[in-house]
Amino acid sequence: MPGSRLSHSGVASVSHAEMNDADPLALSSDALVRLLGEALHVGVSAAPPETPEWWQDPAFPYVPVSFVGRGGSGFVWKASRRDGRGYVGLKLVPFRSDPVRLRQRWEDECAALEKIQHRNLVALADHGPSPDGLSGWLAMEWIEGDCLGRKLQKEGRLSFKDVMAIVPQAIAGLSALHKAGLIHRDIKPSNLLLETESGRLVIADLGIAVDLGGDPDQRVTRTSEHALTPGYFPPELLQSASRPTALGDQYSLAFTLWQLLTGTMPLGAFAKLHHLCKCPDTLDAVFRKALANDPSNRFPDLEAFGQALHQAELGLPRPFLYLGIMMPLLVGGIAFLVTRPEPFPKHFQSGRISSPDSQRHFSSIEMTLEKTGQIRARIRTTSLHPLFGFAGKCRIAFRDSKGATIRQITTPSYGVNGRFIFGSPHDRVDKWEKAIPPEDAARVHSVHFSSTTTGWTIEERARDNRRAFENDLKKIRNGASKGM
Template structure:
């Protein structure tokens, strides 16, 4: 069992060019952690040992969710070590080797976390100087990321003699900034360039710079731009492409000013990407403005008409029902009033002397109304004494079952029934009263045919009117959309021409609306871009010179040479 200080080393979990990483255990607080040990060959060089401990202590002062937590830094038996949290996940370079590239939403999430972590580190005076996929640990769910290995980080407030000297190059060549490859003074924008190179690789699946040797790689970084993202990853949104292109600009002043600016840009792009994805989920293919605006206006108008027509028809039908019920109730009351005296007289006679002929004649005459489906007069004994159907005379009355009562009024009950022929009708039941005493009932059924026919006529007329309104709205919307599309197409063509480098034109117009303001804004933008391009093309003191002796020539520092014994003659 091997110990480093009080830490028990259990098994090796990783190895880099200059250090090994072990899973370790701290018995003092019963915690499993990771221990990073400087390799023996570098322990012989005091400069490496001093830098490893000093700059790792500076990283230990950083406390951020996206930066690995440092527990302890020290030296045991001449070997510097860093005790840090043990992360559950995979290095980003291994993830990229397995997947090739990452989804856009994951790239945006990773970039936002990197921007936040580096913004915090830079404000704390620490520049990482070795941002690369192998120094980033991605969680198992692929959404959380932590920056590792601040082993060559530079601390702004360190003593000048301890800082990396100008002309001395540290870092991984493929992810270096141009100023880092040239050995120039660095600031936080150097780390942002490396972030751009990492994001480029996560989007396209290929490294931004692919030269074989460190020297040619440094020349490539300082003199050329990587292939356009659009050619390697057409799926990448334009906003994200712009952010990465800005990050990997060769001149630091053309990059984002700091990690906070980068984070805000990535957050805006993430929100825009979510909106675009939500919009694309509901839109299967491209539709021109004329079609979309016309369909939208017609759809909205159709919904409004459907609601309005439905409301009007419902209220009209209810009003017509109330009129039909009132009319039927009046008919039933009139028949009951006229049948009251014969019913009283017959009730006072013996059954053999009763005469219902006048009642039957009256019922037969009243039932001739076209809206009356049937009419029945029932005496106090429950026998039918008058009916529109003579075959029912003298039979016992049986009330229909399953009826739904729709109205109860003074001495009248109204039900909604379905007739034997399938038609709908109202059934009115009114008692025959005389001096407050009941002597039977009158039943009248009135068809709904006329009511339903009137409702159908109204419905058809309103639908026809709605179709006319839809046609008018569709035609007007298409015309308006066509007029709106003209200036949009004009501006679109102007922007395409400007993107191709043709800035020797301006948009002329006589508009006094928002499109006029938009044209004026484009003209101002084109003028500003043209002036900047012309200023950039003016001579500025001769071509840039590159000192090849300051270019990076090795991936890692060489081990300290072993002193050779002097050979004697």
């Protein structure tokens, strides 16, 4: 098709020499079908490639279990850790077709994942180059679930309730990325993973993310060389002078949510949303604003987009929709400028923090931070496993308003047994106190909680549980003999 070609990764590339300055969405239906045909399947279905021979080396820490699919920048397998501590998503990024550029893109993805941790962004466990230097690999947290692209293929569309349930999580993950100075640039259904057990949404594939703090001339994928998925990327990137911005991610997210709701893409003169799916008619104006061709006509940020979606979800009449968006912002701004209330004490809650060893082992923390830096925490440690317990430690990262880590501390280890093992309870609550410098406490804006790995093998856990069981039997026997 004139104006597009497939890149090495299977994603259609578009050059400015082949696109005119007219509205990029004003294409014929046949042209759009050809342009988007490949995009609908990228990352959802792909023939499994051969695994590299060097992955069979016992020194390599992961063993591939099954092929997952192809993303915009590489191939992904489910892999087990050789030390038996669960699974990872193992991504291979070949460099052969363009060694300098693709290696830099891989390094950029690793740097982006290392720069920020958030429950709605896939976490990086490890990475490294191949022995021959012709590819790179990343080990990321394994999400037991499915991508929304595959779910869309199976079901045709998602329910309004299911889509609106993931909106706050998608906005939270992308907002955290933006606050860290990063732009994702490839939001689409196949890059949104849904964890089956918890319903957690995780944003994946930062292979073409842009660090706004970096040198524009050193970026691997420049504006004139799109390695982007057609349809999902914002129209302004077809202009040679355009630079990626957070407003582009807003467009891509709105495009993706529309597709999840309707099973169609909002291209050209698209119909009203409530004519395509069961939803309040007030949602249509919100989506059209986020999908505006001119970035200046979109919402100022993702938080405003999310607020508008929430108000529209309630089905408020359209005039009250905008009033409902502006009034809280106006009142809140005036109250802050006039009163500037003392921010302390600050209260934080972790929610459920699953152990890297097992989803059945988890902790939760309720924490108060005083102006003096004094920390008071209530830590609950739970094992739902029938036999194996664990020693639960939590890492607490204090972050400033820009998302940068100020200080990290680790809680003591609180051990619990399996549900059917005598000894320490399988569900315990402990109080813990700590302090950080007052100057650090004054800068704290948010707190990130994560569970640290115990490093125990299954054999070590079983041995420890047997010891606890034998000790309990001795106590029972000693008590019985004294009673006689």
